[in-house]
Amino acid sequence: MKYKSLGNTGLYVSELTLGTMTFNNEVGSFLGMIGATGQELATKMVNLSIDAGINIFDTANVYSSGISEMMLGKALGNKRKDVLIATKVYSTMSPGPNDLGTSRLAIMREVEGSLKRLGTDYIDLYQVHQFDTTTPLEETLKALDDLVRQGKVRYIGLSNFSAWQIAKADGMAKLLNTEKFCSVQAYYSLVGRELEREIIPASLDLGLGTLIYSPLAGGFLSGKYNREGEGSGRREKFKFPPVEEEQGFNVVDKLMEIADSKNASVAQISLAWLLHKQGVTSVIIGARKEEQLIDNLSAADIELSDEEIKQLDEVSAIKPEYPQYFPSMVRGESLLSRFQSEE
Ligand SMILES: NC(=O)c1ccc[n+]([C@@H]2O[C@H](COP(=O)([O-])OP(=O)(O)OC[C@H]3O[C@@H](n4cnc5c(N)ncnc54)[C@H](OP(=O)(O)O)[C@@H]3O)[C@@H](O)[C@H]2O)c1
Numbered sequence: 625m626k627y628k629s630l631g632n633t634g635l636y637v638s639e640l641t642l643g644t645m646t647f648n649n650e651v652g653s654f655l656g657m658i659g660a661t662g663q664e665l666a667t668k669m670v671n672l673s674i675d676a677g678i679n680i681f682d683t684a685n686v687y688s689s690g691i692s693e694m695m696l697g698k699a700l701g702n703k704r705k706d707v708l709i710a711t712k713v714y715s716t717m718s719p720g721p722n723d724l725g726t727s728r729l730a731i732m733r734e735v736e737g738s739l740k741r742l743g744t745d746y747i748d749l750y751q752v753h754q755f756d757t758t759t760p761l762e763e764t765l766k767a768l769d770d771l772v773r774q775g776k777v778r779y780i781g782l783s784n785f786s787a788w789q790i791a792k793a794d795g796m797a798k799l800l801n802t803e804k805f806c807s808v809q810a811y812y813s814l815v816g817r818e819l820e821r822e823i824i825p826a827s828l829d830l831g832l833g834t835l836i837y838s839p840l841a842g843g844f845l846s847g848k849y850n851r852e853g854e855g856s857g858r859r860e861k862f863k864f865p866p867v868e869e870e871q872g873f874n875v876v877d878k879l880m881e882i883a884d885s886k887n888a889s890v891a892q893i894s895l896a897w898l899l900h901k902q903g904v905t906s907v908i909i910g911a912r913k914e915e916q917l918i919d920n921l922s923a924a925d926i927e928l929s930d931e932e933i934k935q936l937d938e939v940s941a942i943k944p945e946y947p948q949y950f951p952s953m954v955r956g957e958s959l960l961s962r963f964q965s966e967e
Contacts, residue, residue, distance in 0.1 A: 625677025625924050628905050631806040631833035633779060635748075637708065639899055640924055641680045641835060642673040642917075643908040647695040648688040657862045659912040663695055669917050670699035674707065676921040682809075682835065682908050683742075684712035684753060685734050690741045697743035704744055710835070711738050712783060712809075714753030725756040728767040735776055751781040751809055755789045761796055769802035781807035781835070787822035794830045807833040807905070811865055813841045814879070814894055814940045815872045821948055824903040833905035838865050839898050840891055840910070840920075847876050847883070847890030858912070871940070878939045882932050891916070895923035897936050 627636040646659025647666045661669070670681070681700070683692045693711060700707065713734045716723040722730060739745060750771065756764060771777040782793060782805045790808060797804040808827050812819040816838075827834050840846050842859050844867050849855035851873050879890045886893070898907045911917035928936075944952075 627679070629833070630749075630779070630905055631827075632831035633806045633833070635708070635779060635806075637680045637833070637835075637906045638678045639904075639906050640673075640676075640678055640895075640921065641682050641710070641906045641908040642669065642678050643837065643910040644681060644683045644692045644696050645687050645910055646912050647683070647692040647699075649691065649695075658858055659910075661695075661912065663698060665914065666695045667699040668914060669911065670696070670703075672914070672917055672921065674703060676924070678921075679706070680708040680710060680748075680906065682710045682837075684715075684751075685738050685741075686712070686715040686753070690737065693738055693741035697741060704742075708748035709742060709744065710749035710751060710781070710809075711742065711747055712751040712753040713738070714756065725759050726752050726764040726767075727756075727759045728763055731764065731767040731771070735771055739776065746775060747777050749779045749781050749807065750777040751783050751807070752785075752805075754784040755782075755786070761793060762800060765793070765797055765800055765802045769800075772803045779803075779806050781805055781809060781833075783809035783837075787826040790823070790826050790832070791830065794832070805832065807835055809835040809837055809908075811838050812836045812898065812901075812904070813839050813865070814845055814875050814897055814936060815841045815867045816865055817940060817942045820942070821945060828903050834903055836898055836904055836907045838910070839895055839907045841865050841867050841872075844872060845876065845879065845891065845894035846916075847880055849876075875936070875940045878935055882928075882936070886926065888922075888926055889919050891919055892923040892926055893928070893936075895920060896926035896928050897933065899923065899926075900928050900933055 626639045628639060630637050646661050648660050649662050681696055683696050713731055714726055738747060768780045780803055793805055810819055810823055842864055843857040844859055848857060879893050883890045883893045895907055898904055909920040911920060
């Protein structure tokens with residue numbers, strides 16, 4: 625397992641993070657579709673991850689209404705001090721007018737709930753789950769800054785922001801002299817490369833780390849689904865993230881070919897492609913079963929050749945969009961080439 629600094633911080637994170645969205649014991653609920661691993665399996669998964677070198681675990685206040693945080697805290701037990709916990713704030717499950725978003729009130733209340741459920745007195749990475757369009761960003765930043773000064777939170781990150789929102793938050797924190805967001809958590813996969821247009825270039829330019837979620841597009845990139853509509857798992861009922869299937873199955877065909885030649889699984893090649901990508905700090909793996917986790921953990925050992933990466937890049941290419949294509953059309957400069965020498 626490799627470790628990378630999280631953006632411009634002194635914090636080192638493993639290149640795989642364990643996602644705990646499947647930690648849930650409510651089979652019938654919405655999140656029951658994502659997973660109902662139960663405490664015993666959750667504890668096993670956490671221990672397997674630590675044994676493999678993972679040092680960071682991702683959850684959210686809203687995952688199964690706090691159950692994921694509770695199960696993660698319990699699974700970690702006294703190993704908590706040796707690892708990093710990343711959780712999120714924005715959504716709650718209550719219907720009140722102040723129960724959503726990142727107002728000072730919501731943040732101050734939600735952090736206490738997360739600390740209690742996790743059984744810890746600090747959160748390593750506290751992430752804003754999505755941009756709050758009604759609360760002034762200044763209010764959110766000042767509240768998060770207070771949490772860092774109080775020692776309840778060590779670093780702050782954001783998730784699901786667009787590039788202009790990331791840049792605005794970064795600039796505003798500098799102006800206010802408050803704690804800056806150090807990481808971006810966002811969706812990126814071989815069937816979802818939109819991040820490459822604006823968010824990866826913005827993160828590289830601003831020195832933010834990236835935590836990549838849904839790297840298998842909810843299981844699609846494990847190769848267990850086919851064009852005939854066969855294959856079982858969460859995508860049968862919950863098609864998140866959305867996949868454009870015609871191109872998606874061409875990607876899976878290429879993945880199968882490479883996986884066969886390397887005696888690896890399709891999921892491992894999908895994850896390894898992300899681990900080879902510029903600007904990726906850590907890939908958040910998800911699993912509903914122990915064997916899936918074991919499969920995914922081995923992705924860290926897979927080396928892809930330049931030719932294999934090129935083939936996967938080509939079959940998964942996204943349509944060039946203005947203004948990103950302008951420099952390459954005029955000067956032959958690729959989207960990320962100016963950062964190549966800096967990594
Ligand atoms: N910030 C956000 O808004 C956000 C959003 C989503 C996720 N996340 C984070 O990212 C983590 C991972 O997201 P994700 O669960 O969507 O990841 P994913 O890797 O795209 O999907 C994981 C699912 O794919 C299937 N799977 C995983 N490994 C497999 C394998 N080797 N073979 C076959 N099937 C396999 C399992 O579901 P089935 O067995 O049911 O098919 C598993 O639950 C979450 O736990 C959470 O921490 C964050």
